[in-house]
C-alpha cells in the first residue's frame with residue numbers, strides 16, 4: 683500500500699474515485715445502447731440492462747434521476763414512453779408515474 687502512495691488510494695476510492703467515474707460512464711453508455719435497441723432487439727437490450735445492473739451493484743452506485751425511472755424494477759426492461767410504458771403526471775401529489783406495460787408495475791418519481 684505504501685509503495686503505491688496516494689495514486690493507489692485515489693484509484694481505489696470507490697464511487698467517488700476514478701473507478702466510480704469510469705463505472706458511471708459505462709452505466710450511461712450501456713443505458714443509451716439499451717435504449718437504442720429496445721424496439722429492434724429486446725433480448726440484446728435486456729442483456730445491456732443486466733450488465734448495467736451488475737456494474738451498479740458491484741460498485742455501489744446510485745442511478746441518477748434521468749435513469750432511475752427509466753428501468754423497470756420488476757422485469758428489468760428499459761422503459762420507452764409510447765412503446766412499452768405509459769407516463770402519467772399526478773399533479774395533486776407532484777409525481778410522475780411510469781407504468782410498465784409488460785408487468786404492470788408502477789414507479790413514481792417526484793418532479794419538483
Ligand SMILES: [Zn+2]
Pocket residue numbers: 754755756757758759782783784785786787
Ligand atoms: Zn416491468
